[in-house]
Amino acid sequence: MRIGILSHCTIDEIRVSGNKYTLAGGPALYCGLAARRFGFDVSLYTKFGPDFSHLDVFKKNKILLNDALSEKPTTKFVLDIKGTERTLWLHNVCDQIPYEKINADGVLVSPVFDEVSQSDFASIQKDSEMVFLDPQGFLRRADTEKKIFYEKTNLVLTNVSVIKADPEEAHHLTGLQGLDAALALHKKVKHVLYTNKRDVSMFYKNKMYSITLPNMEIYDTVGVGDIFTSTFCCTLLKEKDALWALSFAGGAAQAALESKEVGIDKVPPRGATETNGAYFYNTLKFKDV
Numbered sequence: 001m002r003i004g005i006l007s008h009c010t011i012d013e014i015r016v017s018g019n020k021y022t023l024a025g026g027p028a029l030y031c032g033l034a035a036r037r038f039g040f041d042v043s044l045y046t047k048f049g050p051d052f053s054h055l056d057v058f059k060k061n062k063i064l065l066n067d068a069l070s071e072k073p074t075t076k077f078v079l080d081i082k083g084t085e086r087t088l089w090l091h092n093v094c095d096q097i098p099y100e101k102i103n104a105d106g107v108l109v110s111p112v113f114d115e116v117s118q119s120d121f122a123s124i125q126k127d128s129e130m131v132f133l134d135p136q137g138f139l140r141r142a143d144t145e146k147k148i149f150y151e152k153t154n155l156v157l158t159n160v161s162v163i164k165a166d167p168e169e170a171h172h173l174t175g176l177q178g179l180d181a182a183l184a185l186h187k188k189v190k191h192v193l194y195t196n197k198r199d200v201s202m203f204y205k206n207k208m209y210s211i212t213l214p215n216m217e218i219y220d221t222v223g224v225g226d227i228f229t230s231t232f233c234c235t236l237l238k239e240k241d242a243l244w245a246l247s248f249a250g251g252a253a254q255a256a257l258e259s260k261e262v263g264i265d266k267v268p269p270r271g272a273t274e275t276n277g278a279y280f281y282n283t284l285k286f287k288d289v
Contacts (some may be wrong), residue, residue, distance in 0.1 A: 001040050001105045001237055001238060002040060002042070002043060002103070002104040003040050003041070003043070003104055003105065003106050003108060003230075003233065003234060004042075004044075004045065004102035004103075004104035004107040004108070005027070005031050005032055005042060005043070005044050005045065005046075005107075005230075006045045006107070006108070006109045006115075006116055006124070007026055007027040007031065007045075007046060007097075007108075007109075007110040007116075007137075008026050008027075008028060008048070008094055008112050008113070008115045008137075009025075009026045009029055009046050009047075009048040009052055009054075009068075009074060010024070010025045010076060010077055010112060011023075011025070011051070011074050011075070011076040011092075012025035012026075012076070012077050012078075012079055012263070013076070013078045013079065013091075014079050014220060014222055014262065015080045016081040016082075016219060016220055016262075017219065021262050021263065023262065023264070024052070024263065024264060025222060025223060025264065026046075026075070026112055027108075027110035027112065027223075027229075027230075028044055028046040028110075029054075029264050030226035030227055030230070030264060030267060031108055031110060031226045031227075031229065031230035032058075032061070032063050032230075033061060033063075033264060034226070034227045034230035034231050034234070034267055035230050035234050036061045036062070036063065037268070037269065037270045038235070038238070038270060040234050040238075041062075041064070042061075042062075042063045042064060043064045043102060043104055044058070044063050044068070045066050045097050045102070046068050046097060047070045047072075047094045047096070047097055047115065048069065048070065048074040048075075048094060049070050049071070049072050049073040049074040049092075049094055050069070050071075050073075051073050057264070066100070070094050070095045072092075072094050072095055073094065074092060074094055075090075075092055075093050075094045075115070076090075076091040077089065077090060077091065078091060081221060081222070084197045084221060086221065086222075087147070087148075088147070088148040089142075089145070089147050090113060090142045090148055093115075094115070096114070096116070096117060097115050097116055097120075098120075099117075099124070101127050102124070102128060105129075105130065106128070106131070106132060106161075106233055106237050107128040107131050107132065108132040108133075108229070108230065108233055109124060109131065109132070109134070110133075110134040110136075110137070110229065111138060112136070112137045112140075113137050113140050114140075115137065116137065118156070121138075121155070125159035126159065128159075130161050131160050131161055131162075132160075132161060132162040132163075132229065132232075133157070133160050133162065133164070134163075134165075134225070134226070134229050135153075135155060135165060136169060138153050139153050139169060139173070150168055150169065150172045151172065152172050152173075152175060153172060153173065155173060157188045158188075160189050161189070161191060162191040162192075162193065162232065162233065162236070163189045163192055163193065164193040164195060164228070164232075165182070165185065165192070166195050166196060167194075170182055170184075170185060170194065173185065179194075179208075179289075182203055183289060185203075186203040186289075190204065191203070191204050191236070191242055193228075193229070193232060193249075195225065195228070198213040198214075198215065199213075200212070200213065200228075200249075200250055200253075202246045204242050206289060207286050207287065207289060208286065208287055208288075209242075209243060209246055209284055209285070210284070210285045210286070211250045211280045211285075213250060213254050213257070214254065219257075219260050220262045220266065221257070223256070223264065223266065223267070224253050224257060224266070225253075227252050227256050227267055227268070228249045228250070228252060228253040229249070231245075231248050231251075231253075231273060232248070232249035243281065243284060244277070244281060246284070247281035247284065248277035248280075249277075250276070250280045251272070251273045251274065251275070251278075251279070251280055252268055252276070252277075254276045255268030255269075255272035255273055255276055256268050258272075
């Protein structure tokens, strides 16, 4: 099976626990590598500049690139991480990703900052049978000091099958707060993944299914949401079972956090994801909404 991914590769300067790391990142990498762990072929639609020196990752993992090299520098973020909280600053923005019809079983759209236009997103929804969305890049803005903040944004979600959002993202998509925002999204989207730190819920067929990630010492959280989203998408495409998909996605997130690794080294092996996923499947809670 094949998944198409639209997102920028990034260069991330990560500041955590008094240490500083400059690493390759972005949903393009985290989602792509997580999908490869599940045996999916990956067509990556991205842009990066000549300063991106991690092309070996794509070759090693057999990830197919489509006209990715730009003359502009790679999109770069500085991230200050304290536990589950993080602050972002934007340093560079690469070119937008030009749209072309994608031949894949599903398409994951996960922009980081303005690389996918809303008109192209509408075309993707029209041309693809299964569309998965992480909306953060549609909502982000940068202030005069290049610090990232969110702004209310109206997105057309007509043919989106899955959306992942945390409380802040759900609020800026709907204007509502908390579970009301998640329920408003569920009126438009079949599967809503609502992630609130350790608490992870899925709204599906008018029920809310919930898992809780274990309380653990957290180091680098960058990319964990991308690993979660990609694992959910691949499992749903392969197994056609939303509950297994939620369980496996939670299992992947837990395995990534337990690794204590920084950057893309935290993308977990399939075995760890499946072991954790089996546990979550047997501890799922649900209620009508």
